[in-house]
Amino acid sequence: METFKVAVLEEERKIGYHEVEKKQPKDKQVLIKVDSCAICTLEQRVYLGVMNRYPFAGGHEAAGVVEAVGKKVAGVKPGDKVAVRLLNSCGECYYCRNGHENQCVKSFIAETQECAMGPGGLSEYMMVSADDVYKVADDADLSHISITEPLACCVHSIENGKIELGNDVVVIGIGIMGALHIQLAKLKGARVIACELDEKRLEVAKKMGADILINSGKVDAVEEVKKLTDGRGADAVFCTVPVAALADQAVQMTGKLGRTVFYTSFHPDKPIEISPNKVHSSEQVITGTVNPSKKDFLAATRLLSAKIVDVSELISDRMSLDDLEAAFEKAILPDTYRIVVQPE
Ligand SMILES: [Zn+2]
Ligand SMILES: [Zn+2]
Structure with missing residues (x-):
């Protein structure tokens, strides 16, 4: 059985790594090899114990490369660089249906990984729905693309x-x-x-x-x-x-x-x-203003993909997924902008 690594916040300032089975995508699923995942305030609050949501598979600002797609996926193919909308919306509530999915009554219930609740971007791979995958340019820097979600906000x-x-x-x-x-x-x-x-x-x-x-x-x-x-x-x-x-x-x-x-x-x-x-x-x-809608997320991918917005000055450091504790400790410092975590 082939497995991949998922980082999980187990309790205050404690990170564990889980091995999860790597499966083949079905129908509308897309398997993504994570390149970069930025650490946002939400993850910092869980890390510091301000938000008690353990165990939590954090990381909602992720970008990567498509590794495999299910039979019914038409928008992306293996090798494509993508941003992933991980704080998704339910699609069923009043606001999702009237075009304001940022106001979804159930948003943030991301269950990307099998081992724990959460958006799950702090990992080597993610299995996500094709709806949440946004293709970017082949020459895009994926560490920059990981800033899509904050830019979309x-x-x-x-x-x-x-x-x-x-x-x-x-x-x-x-x-x-x-x-x-x-x-x-x-x-x-x-x-x-x-x-x-x-x-x-x-x-x-x-x-x-x-x-x-x-x-x-x-x-x-x-x-x-x-x-x-x-x-x-x-x-x-x-x-x-x-x-x-x-x-x-x-x-x-x-x-x-x-x-x-x-x-x-x-x-x-x-x-x-x-x-x-x-x-x-x-x-x-x-x-x-709260959360981005899908339209805002799409606009953010386009602004970064075409290099209209430049986030290079806002990435304070790139750190290894294996060194996640050090990455969090750096992310919480007041002078830090974004720390981008990258699997080896
Ligand atoms: Zn964020
Ligand atoms: Zn909804």
């Missing part, structure tokens, strides 16, 4: 921000998500203002193409944005930091007809005050 967010050519756009927080927002907002034709406390991250914002940098530790970011926009406020503001005070700032620095997008979830979920009269008179839209 940002694509969804940018679409909710309804950016128009020449708009003033503020991105609050320049972690990997803020950095991707900057690149996408530039592609939409905006002047991008980056707000961040950390000078090193402001440097990243500049590399991503931000036009104006605001160190919000040194100046009042709301006042600064108003100054830059002749007192109007921005056309779209994206808050990517899980701090309620910054959500409040995001609302305040948004101008008439502007869109305020809460990209992140907030911890703790502290309520903020909103002036109903500001919203009434400005027609400001306050919205959020």
Whole structure:
């Protein structure tokens, strides 16, 4: 029996490796040899014990090469490079059926591997449904393609921000998500203002193409944005930091007809005050964004495949699947952007 390795988070800061039988794909199944899997916040929370979901086969940001396909698969063939949508949706609920599968009531119930629950990308192989496999260019760097899912989340967010050519756009927080927002907002034709406390991250914002940098530790970011926009406020503001005070700032620095997008979830979920009269008179839209739809995922694969978005600066390191504990320890450091895990 041929087997392959799957990494499983067994308990807080404890990783085990399971051997799983390598089978041949049936009908609409695709067998993928994993090349790269990035470590996201979800996996870090399980690793640190913030989320108690053991045993958990983590890894939902994966890319690889098709090894074999079932008889009914038409979209990909062995040898194709692919991204895999591992945080899939049920397909049966109200939201899946009205075209908003990112709002699926049952999403995240990924059961890719036989040995444990979870998306299962931290492994040597994955058996997935052809629906979830997206082909990319033959010359694509698969470590970059592993960033498809976070980019897709940002694509969804940018679409909710309804950016128009020449708009003033503020991105609050320049972690990997803020950095991707900057690149996408530039592609939409905006002047991008980056707000961040950390000078090193402001440097990243500049590399991503931000036009104006605001160190919000040194100046009042709301006042600064108003100054830059002749007192109007921005056309779209994206808050990517899980701090309620910054959500409040995001609302305040948004101008008439502007869109305020809460990209992140907030911890703790502290309520903020909103002036109903500001919203009434400005027609400001306050919205959020959660998970990518299939359309966003497809767009993200195309942006990376055609090298329209460049994530090379956002991959902090590539580490071995055999050294997963070290990879997690590095991923949780505050200065790390993405750690990409690669089987040997
Ligand atoms: Zn992710
Ligand atoms: Zn659903």
